[in-house]
Amino acid sequence: MKNSTMYIVGFAIIAVLVVGTLLLVPGEFGGSDDSGGQAAESYGYEPWTGNWMENLGFELPGETESFLFAVQAAIGAVIIGYFIGMLNARRQANASKDSEA
Amino acid sequence: MHIMEGYLDPMWCAVWFVVMIPFFVVGVIKLRKILAEHPEQKMTVALSGAFIFLLSSLKLPSVTGSSSHPTGTGIAVVFYGVGVCSVLATIVLLFQALLLAHGGFTTLGANCVSMGIIGPLCGLVLWKLIRKANAGVFISMFVAAAIADLMTYVVTAIQMTLNVVTSTGADFASSFIDFMSVYAVTQIPLAIVEGLVLAMFAQYLSTAKPEIFGIADENKLNPFSTEV
Numbered sequence: 001m002k003n004s005t006m007y008i009v010g011f012a013i014i015a016v017l018v019v020g021t022l023l024l025v026p027g028e029f030g031g032s033d034d035s036g037g038q039a040a041e042s043y044g045y046e047p048w049t050g051n052w053m054e055n056l057g058f059e060l061p062g063e064t065e066s067f068l069f070a071v072q073a074a075i076g077a078v079i080i081g082y083f084i085g086m087l088n089a090r091r092q093a094n095a096s097k098d099s100e101a
Numbered sequence: 102m103h104i105m106e107g108y109l110d111p112m113w114c115a116v117w118f119v120v121m122i123p124f125f126v127v128g129v130i131k132l133r134k135i136l137a138e139h140p141e142q143k144m145t146v147a148l149s150g151a152f153i154f155l156l157s158s159l160k161l162p163s164v165t166g167s168s169s170h171p172t173g174t175g176i177a178v179v180f181y182g183v184g185v186c187s188v189l190a191t192i193v194l195l196f197q198a199l200l201l202a203h204g205g206f207t208t209l210g211a212n213c214v215s216m217g218i219i220g221p222l223c224g225l226v227l228w229k230l231i232r233k234a235n236a237g238v239f240i241s242m243f244v245a246a247a248i249a250d251l252m253t254y255v256v257t258a259i260q261m262t263l264n265v266v267t268s269t270g271a272d273f274a275s276s277f278i279d280f281m282s283v284y285a286v287t288q289i290p291l292a293i294v295e296g297l298v299l300a301m302f303a304q305y306l307s308t309a310k311p312e313i314f315g316i317a318d319e320n321k322l323n324p325f326s327t328e329v
Contacts, residue, residue: 010301027166035283043271047107051202076155
């Protein structure tokens, strides 16, 4: 299979899995991390401490939490983008060297 | 897979830290050797960490009606092994525990064992087996990344089960089924998504920088090897 076909098929499957789930599956899509905690509590388990912010009486606003998750994603994306850009620049430089030779 | 602060008894927090520490120490030693002896690989190490940063920040919906996130550890473990993967995963887990109060400091050992050690180790075993069978980079990375992701959540389910069994006397089988349905079943479609993303990137690398897979081929399966 050609690389371009592989990418198209790959992204199409990802889109179907993510967008199809959002469209077809009923649910509020709460986090599985929270569900895990609730499942433990259903067995009578009581958490013995909260997170450090709760313990200091501070709650992270939802908008700030989303922003920080976006910052985390951005750190990863910038490095990956830089790596791809660097590879492409090297390939172009090598190609032009070859054509000059 | 983040076990929240307070949801593991102090005894289990200690146990998982004890399990984590040897892998983490080997990872730090290996990482220092890589950066000292192969400075040209700095960017590849950064890339391995970048995928963990990026993918573990994305909450995706699943067919169970809840959401979860990929782990992004496939590239790191295939190129640099379990030790380095545990160090990179710990950096991300600390970032989330400190800035987002997501996961926790007392549960850091347990979360690192699932996301940075056992899950990725399962992925690496499959990578080695499939590559030995002369399979291509795409299918090898797909299986390795998807299994590393899925097994991370299976390990989390085991950790939570052991905790409720020892602290509340719950039945092992029924609590394990409950935690597996919360964590692992939700994760199946997301593991497929993660497998595809990393497999497509590996395919791109195999055409843009094929020599990079020399690092993966020389990478040892033994998690305690510091050979670079």
